[in-house]
Amino acid sequence: MEAVTDLVNAVVLLLNFVIVPGLSYGSQLALGALGITLVFGILRFANFAHGDTMAFGTMITVLVTWWLQSKGISLGPLPTALLALPAGILLTIALVVITDRSVYRYYRHAKAVPVTFMIASMGVMFMSNGIVRFVIGPNDQRFLDGERFIVSAREFKAATGLSEGLSIKLSQGLTIVIAIILVALLFWFLHKTRTGKAMRAYSDNEDLALLSGVDPDRIVLVTWIITAILATIAGTLYGLDKSFKPFTYLQLLLPMFAAAIVGGIGNPIGAIVGGYVIAFSEVMVTYAYKKVFVYLLPQSLEPEGLLQLLSTDYKFAVSFVILVLVLLVRPTGILRGKLL
């Protein structure tokens, strides 16, 4: 009986510290990587400004959340930020569309090579990064309110009598639910609507899409709108889960790009797969497994060290290593994407 309890405790421990955080972080990365992969598939360049687009959208959402909070408006148990999201999305759409009109369109008409676009996107990245820091400052901002937990560790322990608790934060649950809804909507749009099919056709074979009468300006506009929606929601969910700090979003660029490339860049399903691959690798490699093995192994074999493969300080290295491995072994990604 005790062996069974130990096993359950070990599973709960893993659920609590690996599976649940991995799922929610993976969903955030997947939503970010989807934006990167869409821009790559349609506009054919690596958008380095994506992390800061996320930061901009989240900043607007945070500001509107604070304003709503000051008016005493809330969503009860749900975070007020959900109410502020539409405003964040709208202003982010405005930002990316204005950026496209003023920066990228020029290079598109000049038929610039992808590297030029990429460098231009770095400029855009620095600019939007500057705007965000100028408006809200470089510090950590908290904007989470409402209920903290769906399941708290204490309640879980009391209900099950286990010595390990499982806690699921509301922000984690929201992240996973919203990610599923968004991805379902996106795939419905890409596969069932006229504009969505035109986007896929344009990404697949630009010349033939033009020969079929697809309007490239419209496709580009729709792509930016979808990218802004995904970026703002991904950024806000990440901010609710952790906290909002502009620099963190710049750092997120690496795991998001890794996710998009590992999954197969230009391939939306690949971006989702890649998001979870990167997230779980990061969480699993940096988790200290000592306690799990304490439950599983007899006392005489109890491990001495922490059994942590890598310190959390090095978590970004995980993305790098996976990225390098994939590019070496399977440059098109797990699911076949375009070659970079």
Place this chain on the structure above:
Amino acid sequence: MSFLNGENMVGGYGGADILKGCSIDVNEGEIAVIVGPNGAGKSTAMRALLGMLEMKEGMVSFRGRDISKLSPQDRIAEGIAFVPQTSNVFTSMTVFENLEMGAFLRDDDISETIEQIYQLFPILADKKDQLAGELSGGQRQQVAVARALMSQPAVLMLDEPTAGVSPIVMDELFDRILEVRQTGVAVLMVEQNARQALDIADRGFVLVIGENRHTDSGAALLADPEVRRSFLGG
């Protein structure tokens, strides 16, 4: 005056002129074929008709109207369809979606046209939910032609539709093209397989270095000893 008419076309892709004053025309319910040696400007002539290169001289008219200034997309909207030689299907989309993309500019009911296409290319009905990229070369060519036909064009332009397919598939494809002609569509083809192409052609244009060398009915060109000797290998 012909239905689609390119007159005295001069131009190229920047640099030296590839077309040096050649004229191509095609009428409704007629198959016209452009043949000639490599580098004669066959595909370029077709691209000029579609507006994909800038012409220095000459003009293109369609239904008696000058369309020289129209963009390729505007010409497509006018009823000219084009099947490129390579990359002529959406490989990551199903056969059915390829057909839908062909009808992108139409806002009426396309189900009847799809039925007609399935009658013309029965294999596509079986493969409609398969990705076009997974089909064989011959089937892909059928998807490519079918995609172009979905817009119900008045002129169908094909750039070497039989390049890289087996002789059996080529014969079948030519049969289909003959059927397309029956519906009153004007068909203009560039072909490497000159003999077989001229065999089904109502008219043929033999181009050499950007100029018309011979223009006659398909049968007459096949019978012409000079054409046979120089371009058809005896």
